[in-house]
Amino acid sequence: MALAALAQETRxxxxxxxxxAGPEGVSxxxxxxxxxxxxxTLSFHLKELARASLISSRQEKQFIYYAADFERMADLMIxxxxxxxxxxxxxxxxxxxxxxxKCCSAPAKSRKPKRIRSRSQKRF
Amino acid sequence: MALAALAQETRxxxxxxxxxAGPEGVSxxxxxxxxxxxxxTLSFHLKELARASLISSRQEKQFIYYAADFERMADLMIxxxxxxxxxxxxxxxxxxxxxxxKCCSAPAKSRKPKRIRSRSQKRF
DNA sequence: TCTATATTTCGATAACAATAGAAATGTGGA
DNA sequence: TCCACATTTCTATTGTTATCGAAATATAGA
Numbered sequence: 189m190a191l192a193a194l195a196q197e198t199r200x201x202x203x204x205x206x207x208x209a210g211p212e213g214v215s216x217x218x219x220x221x222x223x224x225x226x227x228x229t230l231s232f233h234l235k236e237l238a239r240a241s242l243i244s245s246r247q248e249k250q251f252i253y254y255a256a257d258f259e260r261m262a263d264l265m266i267x268x269x270x271x272x273x274x275x276x277x278x279x280x281x282x283x284x285x286x287x288x289x290k291c292c293s294a295p296a297k298s299r300k301p302k303r304i305r306s307r308s309q310k311r312f
Numbered sequence: 313m314a315l316a317a318l319a320q321e322t323r324x325x326x327x328x329x330x331x332x333a334g335p336e337g338v339s340x341x342x343x344x345x346x347x348x349x350x351x352x353t354l355s356f357h358l359k360e361l362a363r364a365s366l367i368s369s370r371q372e373k374q375f376i377y378y379a380a381d382f383e384r385m386a387d388l389m390i391x392x393x394x395x396x397x398x399x400x401x402x403x404x405x406x407x408x409x410x411x412x413x414k415c416c417s418a419p420a421k422s423r424k425p426k427r428i429r430s431r432s433q434k435r436f
Numbered sequence: 437t438c439t440a441t442a443t444t445t446c447g448a449t450a451a452c453a454a455t456a457g458a459a460a461t462g463t464g465g466a
Numbered sequence: 467t468c469c470a471c472a473t474t475t476c477t478a479t480t481g482t483t484a485t486c487g488a489a490a491t492a493t494a495g496a
Contacts, residue, residue, distance in 0.1 A: 190436050194392075195319035196484080208395045216443060228486050231444050236483095250442055250493045258396070265389055267436045268318075271332045272382070312314050312391045320454080340473060352456055355474050360453095374463050374472055 190264050193240035198225055199233045200312070206243055206256040213246070213255030314388050317364035322349055323357045324436070330367055330380040337370070337379030 194200050201223050206214060214222075220230045234254055237243045242261070245254045318324050325347050330338060338346075344354045358378055361367045366385070369378045 191315055191324065192319035195316035198484085200315065204394075217441090226486055227443065228445085228488090229484075232484075232486095235444085247493090250495095252443070261392065261396070264436060265392065268385065268389065270328075272385070312388060322454085341471095350456055351473065352458090352475085353454075356454075356456095359474085371463090374465095376473065 190240040190242055190260070193237050193242055196233070196236075198223070198229070199237055202230070202233060202254075203237060203242060203256065206254060207258075207261070209255070211255055211258075213253035215251040215253050217251070219254065314364040314366055314384070317361050317366055320357070320360075322347070322353070323361055326354070326357060326378075327361060327366060327380065330378060331382075331385070333379070335379055335382070337377035339375040339377050341375070343378065 194203060202219060202225075205219060205222060216227075216230060216234065219225075219234075220227060223230075225233070234243070234245075238245065238254075241257060243254050243256055245252050247253075318327060326343060326349075329343060329346060340351075340354060340358065343349075343358075344351060347354075349357070358367070358369075362369065362378075365381060367378050367380055369376050371377075
């Protein structure tokens, strides 16, 4: 369900936007403007992401802010790597340590985030 | 594309079977028997996973063995966690370190793999 | 209360994905 | 070469998902 939610270009863009934005979240209107998605369509996709618990919402004044759920993100990664060690622990460790390294090592080196890949590719 | 490939129950089962099986891979027939999927259907899904580069195949005698591509798995995890640190590095580190810990720490403690979650849930 | 703005629901349409039987193809061994 | 088996392609059918305009609903401030 979480994977299905992410397996759609618009939704994946929304999710990644929210992951970058952090815990405070982004209002529906701003998401729509940033990604140029009509309201009805965006609402549909936000509901889908929320149903998968990948994002959550909170109301503030007349705006609704959506934010990524980072624990859920971790759960998803755990799920994907589960039992990968069986019979080849060193291979698996390499794989996951690489992921860890590229994501989070030396986070404070530069203010500008280096964009390792451009945002919209069909690869994922 | 990789996410879409995994966002389908049968394909996710196939992928997880191959992740557990390791680099030697499993033949189409054995996968089909293990998961009780008719040949035509299985072939369709294997092609889909291969198109997403999540698995690869090699022929050996009359059998075709499919195996998970672990580097691709790492790439996917990198992609999902990319830029997650921006503005909240400590939150992100926690998340990913948790994933690392649960997947791969202390891999040699017991022979029997502890199944942390039961295999088929709709959650992912 | 009235108005402006934000967001969601409704509804119809179009596009795509999954399924599996039957036929075709490929491969190895006798 | 011929047979048995493994796997894939073909084809038709069914079900699911994405899209977005228009209408409905919610909220804040005047």
